[in-house]
Amino acid sequence: MSLLHIAVLAPFIVALGVMLLRKPLSRIHAGWAVLPVPVILFAYFLGRIPTIQGGEPQHVRAAWIPSLGIDITLYLDGLSLIFALLISGIGSLVVLYSIFYMDRTKEAVQRFYVYLLLFMGAMLGVVLSDNLLVLYGFWELTSISSFLLIAFWHHRDRSRYGALKSMLITVFGGLAMLAGFIVLYVMTGTFSIREIVASIRTITGEPLFLPAMILILLGAFTKSAQFPFHIWLPDAMEAPTPVSAYLHSATMVKAGIYLVARFSPVFAGHSWWFWIITITGLTTLMYASLRAIKQTDLKALLAFSTVSQLGLIMSLLGLGSAAAYFGAGPDSVIYAKATTAAIFHLMNHAIFKGALFMVVGIVDHETGTRDLRKLGGLLNLMPITFTVALIGAFSMAGLPPFNGFLSKEMFFTAVLQASQMNFWDAETWGILIPVVAWTASVFTFLYSMILVFKTFTGKYQPEKLEKKPHEAPIGMLIPPVVLASLAIIFGLFPNLLSYSLIEPAMTAIHPALLEPGDTFHVKIEMWHGWTTEIFMTIGIIVIGSLLYKLHGSVGVLNQALTKNFTLNRLYDRGLRALEGGGKSITSTYMTGSVRHYVIYIFAFFILALGGGLLLIGDIHFGGSGSYAPISFYEAVAIIALVIPVLVLPFVRTRLMAIILTGAAGYMVTLFFVLFRAPDLALTQMIVETVSVMLFLLCFYHLPKLKREKVPMGLKWRNLLISAGVGVVVTLIALAASTGRSFDSIADFFIKESYPSAGGKNIVNVILVDFRGFDTLLEIMVLGIASLGIYALIRVDLGEQLLGQRDPYQEVYLPSRNDVILRTVSKVVIFIVVTFSWYLFSAGHNEPGGGFIGGLMTAAALVLLSMAFGMDVTRNVIPVQFRKVTAMGLLIALLTGIGSLVLGVPFLSHAFGHFDLPLLGDTELATAVLFDLGVYLAVVGVTMTIINSIGRDQ
Known part of the structure; x- marks a missing residue:
């Protein structure tokens, strides 16, 4: 087993250790025992940067089910390395933050860290798996573990509601994605992503190509909260803040982004891929930014800002897919810059959004509220927290000299280039792309300013706060301060990332754009002169500042978009309709009578298997000479078996029924002895012994047996069903012994x-x-x-x-x-x-x-x-x-x-x-x-x- 396999297994092993060592860990905060895991993983992945940068992806394989083409194959290239660093790096800071956020005397912190480690391991499995079915397994494990994390405070109705909503929507997408994976397997004959990419030329014209694409995109859109599947993410904010900081900055919501990027070599260059992703991303960006400015809860504001930023990244991946239209050449390099912007903003978003979530957690922890209507004037009381919030908000708004400014300028460059494309009908509709992008960026600026200034400036209202605010402890400040520092460092020195991480990731996403032996060359600069992008940014600042001044007085800026119809209501009504429909259908056969259930099961058994035998039609049951003769002992055993079975329907007490049932079972044991099957005989004998005990215990709790008069029609029905089951089982046994079309595996x-x-x-x-x-x-x-x-x-x-x-x-x-x-x-x-x-x-x-x-x-x-x-x-x-x-x-x-x-x-x-x-x-x-x-x-x-x-x- 390689170090890469151990890296994926490590969180699961430590999670098991936390469960087994519950009592020893209760003496300390369990977070201290968990913290070394993401730290060591982060150090390991950092150490892989030179190798990946040198063009040597790591590929390791452990056989699992090779006969089905399912192996635990892990592949570390430029793209998966970025996500692995985010998962482990942000994970380290989140664990450190949670040690001071979660009170071990009041919270089930050990359970919390078990869930967090399960999620961490599942995310690493998603981004490192090369086998589609293994990737799907980890994908669904992220849904399950995130469900547990969101519902951590399970005594709260909203926590349970948010957890269920997130799991239903993301699992639905995951099942659609699985169907897409199977369709890809049907076309290519392999579950390996690398082999599918290698065979792309042979499947592009296949009729199943488009269905596979749409199914996989459903999985990506539900996981990354794209419109209209975004509704689960705001409700997921009911989780503890460390969970929100982790799931919605660097991990779960980024899984869909990863999926789109990973499958870009397969589907990029197809017009449907370009338009579906671009339109979905821009729609999500615009809608979520509008919703964000109307929120009064800080975490809700951050939730919609996350949806908005995910839409931005998704739209960039869609725009960047146009590069595959040209193949290797200078034109493709121009459009590939959108993909470069997506990768860069992916990292930037993880940094400033992680910091902002932690800031909101600090505000909530120290004041007892996240309600913007109660907050204000915290600048002098929490200066360090305000500084971090200012850096994070300005970076999210795209202001210099922070890292968000650079990726936002690259975003504008990409949408301007898209407006000038003369293929895929982009010359007609492409002009709308920069308009939507700029408008949404104005609202992004607005909600960023609302977040920081309405919280820390303005009037201080101590009477509305549950606690007297003060600066957070140093342990809670270190993680957001580190992230805020990175926002400044990568803003001033962006090429620290471009050469080491972005270029290898570009190679992984667009391998077909490179000539043999060539590499991508990415250089990011703060200043490009007085370009259109700079004027767009200036316009955002001017208009955004004006809207901030008008925000409290203009109703359209702080009122709901619609009053009677919302997607959440549609989800709730749809869920209630499904539950009601399911209940009405179920009530027709779930009568509470065990007799009815047995009738349904046996009737289906007769129809399905008996009907199948009739349809086959060519099964021969052999003649009388095909079977071994029946010995005297076997004849006696058959009679001894038949007698209790025939008497059983006529007994009057449960005890006698149990004895007769056991007698029949023991006679089956005798048959196994006669047929020289000692293992089966021993198993049958012991099972009968334990079963009789179970029957006695169960029947003791039942009321006294009452004999009711059964109509003759029901007796005939029961007799027919009983006889039908016996006949079908006998025919199946005879057919199985004589009608083989292949050699026995025995x-x-x-x-x-x-x-x-x-x-x-x-x-x-x-x-x-x-x-x-x-x-x-x-x-x-x-x-x-x-x-x-x-x-x-x-x-x-x-x-x-x-x-x-x-x-x-x-x-x-x-x-x-x-x-x-x-x-x-x-x-x-x-x-x-x-x-x-x-x-x-x-x-x-x-x-x-x-x-x-x-x-x-x-x-x-x-x-x-x-x-x-x-x-x-x-x-x-x-x-x-x-x-x-x-x-x-x-x-x-x-x-x-x-x-x-x-x-x-x-x-x-x-x-x-x-x-x-x-x-x-x-x-x-x-x-x-x-x-x-x-x-x-x-x-x-x-x-x-x-x-x-x-x-x-």
Whole structure:
């Protein structure tokens, strides 16, 4: 595993450490333990600048699912390096800021940093992934982790509302993006972005090219809050300010920008790409800047300013795509300057917006409010904060000598060039581009001035403040001061960035514009003479200053654009309509009757599978001589199996129904014995034993069984459905055994079980090696199900009435005075546990394995609980079985990840013979570690369910 892989994994590993070391970290602020992670990552990526600048992108690969073309391939070039530096650099400052912002005595800071690290790792995965499906996985992880961060104060309605809105919109876009990725795969046959770029000439004329483009842009626009998908971002401001500073300056909202830039080599040069991105960006820029000047909440103002600035960057990427129209040549270099401006403003925006968010956090922290109507006159009380706010606001407004001025001038140059284009109908509509850009820039100047001067100048109103304002502690001031300093440094010395970062990024975005061996040459200057751009800036300052003076008295500048119709209302009504429609449809079949649900399931089963068999039509079930003869023992077992099944519908008590069901299950176990399948026999036997216990516990809580008279018509319906299921299952079994159109895979497993996996027990080898990924997902599903059962029972009303009553103290069990049961169980439990460990340890070569061993251990614990009570079980084994489940899942997952360290696919296993003391020649296999995870997960899941259901309030 390379350092680049470790860089992506590091935040996830530390997040796990924060969870596991919760108690030791409670003595200090957890932020101090987390801070080294982004700092080290930032230092690592800084160290990669000379290599990337020298034209040597880093490409590393770890096999995951190579048969499907899915590998964890990371690619560090000029574009991804910029984003990695922003993620780690701004992340370092945000973590330092949050240490002083978040009170560890009042806030769940450990949970906060776990979410933040998950988000950091997910963002690094997005910008470094070369494989489309891996990128999508990280992309959706950013949506999930941002949901957790936005809803951090989950006791607030607005926090939950904002988190849900952000996740619904961004996940919708993510699914559209996934569809676009799949369409690209259909056209190119690869999930690698680099290989797709290399094959661009062969897919440009494909009919699926445009749908792929639109689907991918949907993902980018929703993530980067482009109009009309921007509505989630202002509501996301309900998150703690460090989260807002991180998500909306350098990370989440920039993911869509990254996606557009990354796929520019694929789609740039196409007129649809140019117009969709340019128009969307300019529309977002204009609309959000208008909305920003009407806000009275500082974070809301910053939210709309972020949307506005994202629109500006997006429009620049659209304008820069025109360079691909010409290919390599002087004309392309002219239009590529728009892309240069986009990259430069991307970094500038992260710097000044991060500083401004932190300033707003300081104001809120020290005054208790963000309401502009209550603020004013803070300049003398908070001079350092005012200075940072002034630098950040002036940079955002595009005033010299700050970095925002330079990228804003480059923006004006790009829109002026666009107005003179004579292709793609730009000669007709291009003149509107600089008009819209200049008008929106006037409003940008206006909301920047509102932000700083209405907060820090004017009348001081202490009676409206919740706290007596004073300067923030040094720890909260250092991060915004660093960012403000960078705004000045990069404004005065912009070529510090142009040579080291912008030029390599341009090479990554527009590789087709370069002749072999050539490079981009980017030089940024503060003064170009009395150009049109300078006069546009002067006009912005004059008009913007006038509007600032009129802002409080002119209604159109501070009133809502519309009163009755807003996009938020449309979203709310649409969500309510979906919920109402879903509820009305669901109510037609969700009747609360388990019998009805079983009827629906079985009826669908008959129609879908039975109908499928009829449609196939050419399946032959073979003649009477195609099957082995039935022996006497098998005939007896069949009769013994059929008798309890036939009697079951006529029994009058639940207890008898459970006994008959168990009897049928045990007879199936006998069949496995007769057919020489010891693994299946052991599994079936133990599952039946535990299932009977679960049935008893569940049925104890049900009311007394009442027999109701069932109409004859319903009886015939039930009979037909039951018979139909039996017939369909029988036909499927017969068809599967005789109607194969290909060779059985069993021959492969028999041949490769020991040479490839080092195991002679083929069943266990399939579970932990050949189909280990399925097993991993299955135990995860079991773990989630057990936690769901536990959570459902814990929220029972009786729990609230009884207070913090121990959920394991009272269970429905036989009489604890049963001397025979207690005496026998002392011996039996020891034997069963010993045998379960034998099954586990021998399972790789003999019948057994982690699943069977875990079930048998759980059965022993159930017997212990029945004999002595759950309180004794908890004293003998003082562990929470939920944690046992988590430990099992973790061991299984780490075993799979360990294979990546060795450069082989996920969940690959190794085995070999070793000469061990006392034991001599011994075969060891890493699959046993995975099997240990399965063992622990099965024990934890089973006992969690038993304990939860068995509680008797």
